[in-house]
Amino acid sequence: MKADKIDSFYFHDVNTPPTQVNRREFLKNLGGGVIIVFSLSQLAFRVGYKSLDQDDIPQFNAFLRVKEDGRVECYSGKIEMGQGINTSLAQALADELEVDISQVDMILGDTNLCPHDDGTWGSLTTRFHEPLIRAAAAEAREVLKKLASEKLEVPVDQLNASNGKITYKNDSSKSISYAELTNGQKIIQSVSEKPELKKSDEFNVIGKSFHRRDAVEKVTGKALYSADMRLPGMLYAAIIRPDAHGSKLLSVDTSAAEKIEGIQIKKDDDLIAILHENPETAERTRFLVKAEWEKLPSKADNESIFEHIKKTATNRRVRYEGGDLETGKNESELTFEHEYHDGYKAHASIEPHSATAIYEDGKITMWASSQTPFGTRQEVAEKLGIPKEDVHIKQIFLGGGFGGKIYNRQAVEAARLAKMVEGTPIQLMWNRSEEFMYDMFRPAAVIKVNSGITKNGAIKLWDFDIYCAGDRGTELFYEVPNHRTTNLNGQDVHPFGTGAWRAPGNSTNTFARESHIDIMAHSVGMDPLEFRLKNMNNQRAINSLKVAADKFGWTKEKPPKGTGRGIAVGFDAGTFATIIVEVDVNTQNGEVKVKRAVVGQDMGQIVNPQGAIIQAEGCVNMGLGYSLMEDIEFDWGEVKTNNFSNYQIPLFSDIPEVIETAFVDAMDEPPQGGGEPAIICMGGAVANAVFEACGARVFRLPVTPERVLAALKEKG
Amino acid sequence: MAETIKFELNGKQVNVEVEPDHTLLWVLRSHFDLTGTKYGCGLGYCGSCTVLMNNDPVRSCGIMMEDVAGTKIVTIEGLAKNGELHPVQQAFVDNDALQCGYCTPGMIMNAVGLLERNPNPSRQEIIDGMEDNLCRCGAHTRIIDAIASVSDKKKGVVQP
Numbered sequence: 001m002k003a004d005k006i007d008s009f010y011f012h013d014v015n016t017p018p019t020q021v022n023r024r025e026f027l028k029n030l031g032g033g034v035i036i037v038f039s040l041s042q043l044a045f046r047v048g049y050k051s052l053d054q055d056d057i058p059q060f061n062a063f064l065r066v067k068e069d070g071r072v073e074c075y076s077g078k079i080e081m082g083q084g085i086n087t088s089l090a091q092a093l094a095d096e097l098e099v100d101i102s103q104v105d106m107i108l109g110d111t112n113l114c115p116h117d118d119g120t121w122g123s124l125t126t127r128f129h130e131p132l133i134r135a136a137a138a139e140a141r142e143v144l145k146k147l148a149s150e151k152l153e154v155p156v157d158q159l160n161a162s163n164g165k166i167t168y169k170n171d172s173s174k175s176i177s178y179a180e181l182t183n184g185q186k187i188i189q190s191v192s193e194k195p196e197l198k199k200s201d202e203f204n205v206i207g208k209s210f211h212r213r214d215a216v217e218k219v220t221g222k223a224l225y226s227a228d229m230r231l232p233g234m235l236y237a238a239i240i241r242p243d244a245h246g247s248k249l250l251s252v253d254t255s256a257a258e259k260i261e262g263i264q265i266k267k268d269d270d271l272i273a274i275l276h277e278n279p280e281t282a283e284r285t286r287f288l289v290k291a292e293w294e295k296l297p298s299k300a301d302n303e304s305i306f307e308h309i310k311k312t313a314t315n316r317r318v319r320y321e322g323g324d325l326e327t328g329k330n331e332s333e334l335t336f337e338h339e340y341h342d343g344y345k346a347h348a349s350i351e352p353h354s355a356t357a358i359y360e361d362g363k364i365t366m367w368a369s370s371q372t373p374f375g376t377r378q379e380v381a382e383k384l385g386i387p388k389e390d391v392h393i394k395q396i397f398l399g400g401g402f403g404g405k406i407y408n409r410q411a412v413e414a415a416r417l418a419k420m421v422e423g424t425p426i427q428l429m430w431n432r433s434e435e436f437m438y439d440m441f442r443p444a445a446v447i448k449v450n451s452g453i454t455k456n457g458a459i460k461l462w463d464f465d466i467y468c469a470g471d472r473g474t475e476l477f478y479e480v481p482n483h484r485t486t487n488l489n490g491q492d493v494h495p496f497g498t499g500a501w502r503a504p505g506n507s508t509n510t511f512a513r514e515s516h517i518d519i520m521a522h523s524v525g526m527d528p529l530e531f532r533l534k535n536m537n538n539q540r541a542i543n544s545l546k547v548a549a550d551k552f553g554w555t556k557e558k559p560p561k562g563t564g565r566g567i568a569v570g571f572d573a574g575t576f577a578t579i580i581v582e583v584d585v586n587t588q589n590g591e592v593k594v595k596r597a598v599v600g601q602d603m604g605q606i607v608n609p610q611g612a613i614i615q616a617e618g619c620v621n622m623g624l625g626y627s628l629m630e631d632i633e634f635d636w637g638e639v640k641t642n643n644f645s646n647y648q649i650p651l652f653s654d655i656p657e658v659i660e661t662a663f664v665d666a667m668d669e670p671p672q673g674g675g676e677p678a679i680i681c682m683g684g685a686v687a688n689a690v691f692e693a694c695g696a697r698v699f700r701l702p703v704t705p706e707r708v709l710a711a712l713k714e715k716g
Numbered sequence: 717m718a719e720t721i722k723f724e725l726n727g728k729q730v731n732v733e734v735e736p737d738h739t740l741l742w743v744l745r746s747h748f749d750l751t752g753t754k755y756g757c758g759l760g761y762c763g764s765c766t767v768l769m770n771n772d773p774v775r776s777c778g779i780m781m782e783d784v785a786g787t788k789i790v791t792i793e794g795l796a797k798n799g800e801l802h803p804v805q806q807a808f809v810d811n812d813a814l815q816c817g818y819c820t821p822g823m824i825m826n827a828v829g830l831l832e833r834n835p836n837p838s839r840q841e842i843i844d845g846m847e848d849n850l851c852r853c854g855a856h857t858r859i860i861d862a863i864a865s866v867s868d869k870k871k872g873v874v875q876p
Contacts, residue, residue: 081816082814082815082816082817082853083815084815211809211810211812212809212812212814214817215808215809215812215814215817216801216809217817218814218817218820219792219801219805219806219808219809219814219817219820219821219824220752220792220793220795220796220801220805221750221751221752221753221791221792221793221821222752222793223817224751225751225754225818227751227755228745228751230746230749230751236746278738278742278746279742279745279746280735280738280739280742281735348852349816349818349852350754350756350762350764350816350818350819350850350851350852351754351756351816351818352755352756397816397817398816399754399816399817399818399819400815400816400818400852400853401816402852429755431758432756432757432758432759610812614812614815614855614858617854617855617857617858618815618853618854618855619854620854621851621854621855621856621857622852622853622854643757643759643761644757644761644762644850645759645761649850649852650854650856651847651848651850652842652843652846652847652849652856652859652860653843653844653847655854655856655857656857659857
C-alpha cells in the first residue's frame with residue numbers, strides 16, 4: 001500500500017482534518033493501532049464490480065483499524081437504510097478478527113472518513129463488501145499474531161486468536177490482548193493477495209442470527225435522519241413547484257410572501273425558495289407565492305401510457321439469443337402470445353428526501369438522505385463549482401431508500417440554497433406531495449411474450465420483448481432451444497423521471513415470465529410446479545423452487561374454489577428466489593387476500609440468517625403493494641398521486657398472516673444479494689394464485705379488484 | 717399572533733410562545749428539538765408523527781397548538797424511564813420489529829396507546845389498532861409479534 005493513496009482520508013482522532021496530505025503528514029497525524037487498507041483491485045472478489053466514476057476508482061475500498069484500546073473501527077462508504085449492514089458487516093469483521101461484535105464500530109457513508117463507494121444499491125454490499133471486510137479482518141488478525149509472537153516469544157503457528165486476545169496454544173497463561181498489542185503501535189498494511197479466510201465450519205459469528213445493532217437508537221427516537229439535525233440559526237426551506245413536470249415558469253409574484261416577518265426569498269435560475277426559521281411558516285408561505293406556469297401538452301395518461309410506450313420505445317437491442325425462432329415455431333404444437341402491462345410505482349419511503357447543509361469559507365458540510373453519498377458529493381461540487389474535496393457528506397441514517405435515494409435532487413437544492421445564505425445552515429425536507437412528484441419512478445412497461453410448447457409441456461420457443469423495464473433477471477433458467485430476449489427503449493417515452501426501484505425492472509419481467517409459464521403449464525393440464533421443474537436447466541433455480549415447495553407443502557391437489565396457490569421463480573443480484581403464495585379471492589367484489597407466503601432462496605453464504613429472513617419478509621410485504629394496489633395516476637407531466645390517500649401501500653390487514661422463509665444451504669459459496677431478490681416474485685406469484693383460485697388471468701399489475709372482475713367476466 | 721401555550725411534555729410543565737394554529741409535530745421538532753417524532757405525510761395518513769395526548773395516540777401533524785394547551789403530551793423520547801426501555805420499546809428490539817426505523821417512533825407510540833386501552837388485544841385487535849400506521853420496509857409481521865409479546869406478558873396468557 002502506498003500511503004499517498006490514502007491522501008484524501010482522515011480519522012476521528014486527527015486534530016486538523018486534512019483534505020490533502022502527503023504520506024509523511026498522514027502517518028504523523030494518524031492515531032495509533034493496526035490499520036488495514038484493502039482495495040478492490042487487489043482481490044479477485046472484484047469480479048462483476050465496476051466503478052461508475054472513473055476519476056474516483058478507489059485506491060482502496062474500505063479499511064479497518066484496531067485501535068490502541070482494542071476497539072475496532074470499520075470505515076465503509078455504504079449507508080444504513082434499514083437493510084441491516086450495520087449488523088451484518090460487523091459480524092463478518094468480528095468473526096475473522098476474533099473480537100466480540102460489541103467491540104466493532106461501523107462508520108458508514110462519510111465522504112471524508114470513508115473510502116469511495118459507488119453507492120448502496122443492487123444488493124452489492126454483502127456480495128462485494130463483506131468478502132473485503134473479511135479479508136481485511138483476517139489480515140489484521142495475522143498482523144496481531146505476528147506482534148504477539150514477538151512479545152510472547154512463541155512461533156506464530158502456536159498461537160490462537162479469540163475474543164480480542166492471542167493465546168499460546170500450549171499454555172493459556174501466555175496471552176495478550178489486542179489492546180496491549182496495538183498500544184504504541186502504528187502499523188499500516190494492505191491486504192495480501194490471498195488472506196487466510198475461514199471456512200464455514202470455522203465460523204463463530206457469520207451464519208448466526210443477530211438482532212439489529214441500531215435498534216435501541218431507533219426505538220428511543222435518538223437515531224438521527226438528515227432532517228433531524230438541529231443547527232444554531234438554521235433556516236427551513238420550502239421550494240416553489242409547478243403542478244406538472246416540464247412546465248415553464250411564465251411569471252412569479254412573491255410580494256405577498258415577502259410581507260411575512262422573517263421570510264427570505266431566494267431565486268437562482270429555476271430555483272425559487274422560501275426560507276424561514278420556522279418550518280411551518282416557510283411551508284405555508286409557499287401558498288402566498290403566485291407563480292404561473294406553462295404546461296406541456298399531454299401525450300398520455302396512466303391508461304394510455306402502454307400504447308404510447310409501444311409507439312415510442314422503438315430502439316431494439318437483442319440481449320439474449322439462441323437457436324432459431326422459426327424452427328421453434330415449427331417445433332411447437334401450442335403457441336401463446338400475450339402482452340403484460342405494469343404502471344409506474346413510487347418508492348414511497350416514509351422518510352421524504354431531505355438534506356441539511358451549511359456552506360462556509362467555500363466548503364459545504366451536509367447530511368443528506370442519500371444512497372450515494374459520494375455521488376451526492378460529486379453532484380453538489382459540480383453544481384456549486386467547488387472541488388469535491390470541499391464537499392463533506394456526513395454519516396446519517398436513511399428512513400428507507402429502495403433505490404429512490406440514489407438520486408440527489410434535494411441535496412443539490414439544499415446545497416444551492418446554503419451557498420446563497422453563506423454561514424447559515426439550511427434544512428430542506430420535501431413534503432409528501434413533492435416526494436411523489438419528484439420520485440424517480442419504477443417505469444411503466446410493456447412485455448410481449450410469444451412462446452410455444454409441445455403437448456408434453458417442453459418449451460420450444462421463447463420470444464420476450466421488453467419495453468422499458470430493462471433486461472435485469474431475464475437470462476433464461478428454463479431450457480428453450482429457440483429463444484430471443486429483446487430490450488426496447490426510446491427517447492421521450494416517460495413524462496417524468498424513472499429509475500431504480502428495488503430490483504429495477506425485474507419485478508415486471510418476472511411477473512410477465514412467470515405468468516406466461518403458468519399459462520403454458522395450465523394449457524397442457526400440468527401442475528405449475530411440475531412444469532417448471534421439467535423445463536428448468538439451472539440447479540440453483542431448481543434448489544430455490546424445491547426448498548420453497550417443500551416448506552409450502554405443495555401438492556398436485558387443488559385447493560377449494562376461491563382459494564389459489566401461485567408460484568414465481570426469479571433471479572436477481574446473484575440469488576435465485578422463489579415465492580409461493582396462497583390467496584383467497586372474493587369473486588363478488590374481486591378482492592384478493594394473500595394469506596400465506598413462502599420464500600425459498602439460494603443466496604450463497606448467509607451472514608445473518610435473521611437479517612436475511614427479515615429482508616425476505618420485507619420483500620413479501622412491500623411486494624404486495626405493487627402486486628395488488630400501487631399505481632401512479634397522472635396526466636403526462638402532472639402526477640396526480642400526491643399522498644398516501646391516493647397511493648395506498650400495504651397496511652397491517654393486507655399482509656399475510658404467515659410468512660416463511662427457507663434457504664438453500666450454501667455456506668461455503670460466496671454471499672449473494674438479499675435485499676432485492678424475493679420482491680421480484682410477488683407479482684407473478686399473486687397473479688398465478690388468483691388464476692388458480694377463480695380462473696381470472698390478470699395481465700396488468702397491480703391485480704386490482706376491478707381487473708380481477710374484468711378478467712372473470714372475460715372468462716365467462 | 718404568537719401566544720403562550722402551557723402543557724405537560726414528557727412529564728415536565730412547559731411554556732412555548734407559538735402561533736396557535738401551528739402544529740404540535742413541528743413545535744416538537746423545531747422548538748423542543750424532539751426529532752424522534754417524524755414527518756411522513758403531513759395529513760394524518762401515515763402515523764409516523766404519532767404521540768400520546770392525555771394517553772391517547774394522536775397524529776401530531778394535525779394537532780393545532782391551541783388544542784395542546786393544558787394537555788399531557790408524551791413523545792418517543794419520554795417513554796423510557798430511568799434509562800430503562802418501555803416494555804413496548806424493548807419488545808420492538810427483541811422482535812427486530814423495525815428496519816429503517818423511521819416509522820418506528822410512531823408505531824411504538826400507537827402501540828402504547830393501543831395497550832393502554834386494551835391491555836391484552838387479540839392478533840386481530842392489534843391489526844385493527846395499528847392499521848393506519850404505515851411501514852414501507854415491511855416489518856408488519858414482527859411489529860404485530862412485538863405488541864403481542866408485551867400484551868401476553870402483562871396478562872400472563874397467550875391469546876390465539
